[in-house]
Amino acid sequence: MMKYAVSTPTFDGPFELLLHLILKEEVDIHEVSLSNIVTAYLDEVAKMQTIDLDLATEFLLIAATLIELKTRRLLPGKDDGDLDDELALWEERDLLLVRLLDCKTFKDVATVFSDLVSRADLSFPRMAGPEERFASLMPDLLEGVSPLRVQRAFMRATAPKTPKVIGLEHVAPIRASVAEAIITVAEQIRQAGHTTFRNIVDGITDKIEIVVRFLAILELYKQGRVELEQLRRFGDIEVVWLGVDDESIAIDNYEG
Amino acid sequence: MNQEESNLDPESVRALEAILMVAMEPVAPALLAQLLEISQATVEALCERLAATYEAAGHGFQLVKVAGGFRFQSHPELAPYVERFVLDGQQARVSSAALETLAIIAYKQPLSRSQVASIRGVDPEAVMRTLQARGYITEVQRDDGPGQAVLFGTTPLFLERLGIASLEDLPSIADFIPDASVVETLERSLRVVPEDPMSPEQ
Amino acid sequence: MNQEESNLDPESVRALEAILMVAMEPVAPALLAQLLEISQATVEALCERLAATYEAAGHGFQLVKVAGGFRFQSHPELAPYVERFVLDGQQARVSSAALETLAIIAYKQPLSRSQVASIRGVDPEAVMRTLQARGYITEVQRDDGPGQAVLFGTTPLFLERLGIASLEDLPSIADFIPDASVVETLERSLRVVPEDPMSPEQ
Numbered sequence: 001m002m003k004y005a006v007s008t009p010t011f012d013g014p015f016e017l018l019l020h021l022i023l024k025e026e027v028d029i030h031e032v033s034l035s036n037i038v039t040a041y042l043d044e045v046a047k048m049q050t051i052d053l054d055l056a057t058e059f060l061l062i063a064a065t066l067i068e069l070k071t072r073r074l075l076p077g078k079d080d081g082d083l084d085d086e087l088a089l090w091e092e093r094d095l096l097l098v099r100l101l102d103c104k105t106f107k108d109v110a111t112v113f114s115d116l117v118s119r120a121d122l123s124f125p126r127m128a129g130p131e132e133r134f135a136s137l138m139p140d141l142l143e144g145v146s147p148l149r150v151q152r153a154f155m156r157a158t159a160p161k162t163p164k165v166i167g168l169e170h171v172a173p174i175r176a177s178v179a180e181a182i183i184t185v186a187e188q189i190r191q192a193g194h195t196t197f198r199n200i201v202d203g204i205t206d207k208i209e210i211v212v213r214f215l216a217i218l219e220l221y222k223q224g225r226v227e228l229e230q231l232r233r234f235g236d237i238e239v240v241w242l243g244v245d246d247e248s249i250a251i252d253n254y255e256g
Numbered sequence: 257m258n259q260e261e262s263n264l265d266p267e268s269v270r271a272l273e274a275i276l277m278v279a280m281e282p283v284a285p286a287l288l289a290q291l292l293e294i295s296q297a298t299v300e301a302l303c304e305r306l307a308a309t310y311e312a313a314g315h316g317f318q319l320v321k322v323a324g325g326f327r328f329q330s331h332p333e334l335a336p337y338v339e340r341f342v343l344d345g346q347q348a349r350v351s352s353a354a355l356e357t358l359a360i361i362a363y364k365q366p367l368s369r370s371q372v373a374s375i376r377g378v379d380p381e382a383v384m385r386t387l388q389a390r391g392y393i394t395e396v397q398r399d400d401g402p403g404q405a406v407l408f409g410t411t412p413l414f415l416e417r418l419g420i421a422s423l424e425d426l427p428s429i430a431d432f433i434p435d436a437s438v439v440e441t442l443e444r445s446l447r448v449v450p451e452d453p454m455s456p457e458q
Numbered sequence: 459m460n461q462e463e464s465n466l467d468p469e470s471v472r473a474l475e476a477i478l479m480v481a482m483e484p485v486a487p488a489l490l491a492q493l494l495e496i497s498q499a500t501v502e503a504l505c506e507r508l509a510a511t512y513e514a515a516g517h518g519f520q521l522v523k524v525a526g527g528f529r530f531q532s533h534p535e536l537a538p539y540v541e542r543f544v545l546d547g548q549q550a551r552v553s554s555a556a557l558e559t560l561a562i563i564a565y566k567q568p569l570s571r572s573q574v575a576s577i578r579g580v581d582p583e584a585v586m587r588t589l590q591a592r593g594y595i596t597e598v599q600r601d602d603g604p605g606q607a608v609l610f611g612t613t614p615l616f617l618e619r620l621g622i623a624s625l626e627d628l629p630s631i632a633d634f635i636p637d638a639s640v641v642e643t644l645e646r647s648l649r650v651v652p653e654d655p656m657s658p659e660q
Contacts, residue, residue: 012554012555012558012578012580013578013579013580014579014580015578015579016579019644022643022644022647022648023640023643034647034648034649037647058579058580062579069648069649069650072650073649073650086650089650090650093648093649093650096648097644097645097648099577099579100644100648101635101636101641101644102577103577103578103579104636104640104644105631105634105635105636106558106561106562106565106577106634107558108634108636109558109561109564109565109631109634110554110557110558110560110561112629112634113552113557113560113561113564113620114552114554114557116620116621116622117552117557117619117620117621119534119621120618120619120620120621121537122534122535122537123520123522123531123532123533123534123537123621124274124277124278124531124532124540124544125278125483125529125530125531125618126277126278126328126478126479126481126519126529126530126531127278127280127382127385127482127483128279128280128281128327128328128479128480128482129280129386129389129480129481129482130330130338130341130342130480131329131330131480133335134338134339134342134480135391137339137342137343141354141386141387141390141392142392142414142417142418143417145355145417145418146418146419147418147419147420147425147426147427148427149355150355150358150359150362150418150426150427151359151426151427151429153352153355153356153358153359154356154359154360154362154363154429155429156352156356157356157357157359157360157375157376158360158375266516269518270516270517270518270533270535270536271518271536271539272518273517273518273519273533273536274518274519274532274533274536274539274540275518275532275536275539275540275543277518277519277530277531277532278531278532278540278543278544279543283543287543291539291542291543292539314468314472315472315475316471316472316473316474316475316476316477316479317475317476317479328479329479329480330475330476330477330479330480331472331475331476333472334472334473334475334476334477335476337473337476337477337493337494338476338477338480340493341477341480341481341485341489341493342480344489344493353593376591386482
């Protein structure tokens with residue numbers, strides 16, 4: 001049973017982590033190395049042992065983009081011939097860049113808010129209200145309030161908070177297909193016994209589909225069904241089936 | 257600051273003004289003396305001179321001694337304006353927050369402010385002060401526990417305003433309190449990972 | 459009353475002081491204008507001069523414009539004394555995650571939870587629920603779109619917490635756009651193809 005953790009102690013989200021790593025990298029060596037960043041990022045993600053899948057998905061989506069960027073850079077000049085792939089990557093990268101800039105912007109705003117709050121905290125408002133001689137003039141707070149309304153207010157105040165129903169729109173479709181992808185990918189790896197990430201996504205052109213398969217493999221890895229290995233620093237990811245044949249694949253409830 | 261005012265120790269005077277400005281009720285000279293680290297006699301003297309200064313300057317507020325403590329209040333000469341303001345009703349919005357707090361106290365009394373806070377998830381201090389000022393809730397006793405927290409309950413006025421004779425006339429909540437299993441089910445439905453016996457993590 | 463103070467219309471100024479002394483939250487200039495039967499512009503002018511007069515006289519309290527209205531508050535310089543007095547009235551701390559979420563909502567309102575999520579990269583549900591419970595944000599409307607998502611905005615209490623009069627007092631978002639060197643670093647580190655194809659980075 002995975003624990004339900006809301007965030008990692010240090011980083012509140014994938015953009016924050018990535019932003020931190022990139023800016024730190026620059027300070028350290030004045031020369032940004034994407035592979036250092038990817039390694040550091042994946043290290044951080046790996047440390048998130050107790051993370052819930054919701055949040056893990058957000059981190060891994062970014063990881064997938066980073067890895068793809070890294071892969072692309074390692075094969076300069078190699079002509080895949082697939083312009084759509086190329087454009088999709090550029091698009092993904094631009095999106096990531098915008099998100100990072102947003103993240104930086106609002107982190108800076110938050111610092112100013114924090115200063116404002118600290119300053120405001122030095123003053124205390126007068127809230128004493130009218131003196132008792134005006135009490136008889138004050139409109140009745142409970143005017144028109146029935147005992148039933150008091151009961152309803154109590155129910156409202158003590159009701160368990162309703163299950164979350166919004167806010168997952170942006171990831172829901174992806175997660176839904178990860179569940180399916182786990183089955184197909186597991187079958188593919190089981191049959192091959194030993195394959196590579198490149199093979200698994202061979203022939204797939206839809207960017208999201210590739211990410212989904214990447215996530216599925218990571219999930220299988222987490223479940224102990226496959227072993228992942230990157231033999232060469234920039235090599236393809238080797239995937240080895242470890243699972244027992246008759247074991248059924250546990251699929252997490254991606255719908256939440 | 258005029259000649260008379262500047263004869264007073266400025267720091268103590270300013271601190272007095274600041275504390276009395278944010279106080280919700282009259283502040284005893286003993287407490288002021290302790291906070292300012294000056295003698296009670298000095299507090300009394302400073303407050304009296306301050307009150308005289310305000311009066312001489314023709315301010316719309318006063319510093320007065322009531323119920324054994326000092327407080328700021330509106331000047332009686334401006335009462336017509338204050339009455340208009342009070343009648344305007346801006347002060348009397350029954351927010352849903354206020355009603356919820358009142359409902360919790362009505363059903364769970366006696367209970368402390370921190371107990372209300374733990375149910376509402378926010379510090380109800382301001383709301384409870386308003387309810388107390390309106391005479392709907394009052395301090396009923398002190399907790400036996402180490403902190404001796406003040407416990408609050410509703411007043412006869414509260415019952416009167418609701419048009420009921422006793423607390424027993426409030427609609428019952430017993431049927432509606434979600435039992436443990438309901439809460440658990442809700443919690444489980446919020447979990448991302450189901451407790452699946454097939455899962456290798458078990 | 460010193461020379462400057464006596465230049466103000468005494469009756470209106472005194473009435474302002476009296477009303478603000480009994481108010482429980484900032485009072486909008488429009489309401490003050492109505493109660494005093496003077497123009498809103500006059501109210502603003504009188505309050506500003508009154509505030510300046512208090513400051514010049516070195517009082518321990520201030521008249522400030524916050525969350526769209528005027529209120530009395532203790533002078534920040536006397537915070538050490540007032541803090542001793544209020545003790546349990548301390549405002550709850552706002553976490554950095556909460557501040558960042560507030561920052562997004564303040565500048566992008568109205569917006570839905572999923573819009574906040576897409577900017578923050580994580581589901582802000584827990585944080586937003588806390589902010590809502592504390593009264594800093596509220597549901598302002600529903601999206602016209604198919605999902606009819608709830609849209610959130612900041613409240614007057616948020617302005618009070620920051621000690622500002624209106625959202626216009628927030629610095630322009632343009633002031634926060636990361637500077638060129640940061641943008642360049644980010645761009646360089648995420649470049650699809652390295653600058654020099656002969657030296658793939660190690």
